[in-house]
Amino acid sequence: MELKDFVKETLLQIAQGVREAQDAVKEYDATVNPMQYQKTGDITNAKINNQFYPVQDIDFEVALTSSNEEGVKAGIGVLLGSLNLGTNKTE
Incomplete structure (x- = not known):
């Protein structure tokens, strides 16, 4: 397998994993990879439904x-x- 195919397949699997995680965490009122961020000093918050929540990096x-x-x-x-x-x- 060529490197470009490996990279492509890896990124596709990561994207699929993120999408599946986004769907799975809805029942817990959690969000994976939110769209909007606000950084203040060392603190990063995500804007979800017009509310800001702390971001936990993994x-x-x-x-x-x-x-x-x-x-x-x-x-x-x-x-x-x-x-x-x-x-x-x-x-």
């Missing part, structure tokens, strides 16, 4: 791994994710 660490063992095993795996690409051949 960071993810993602690692790309590759391994070689007996036989042929090549590809890319995303740790803590669901994307695996490549080939696997053992004899």
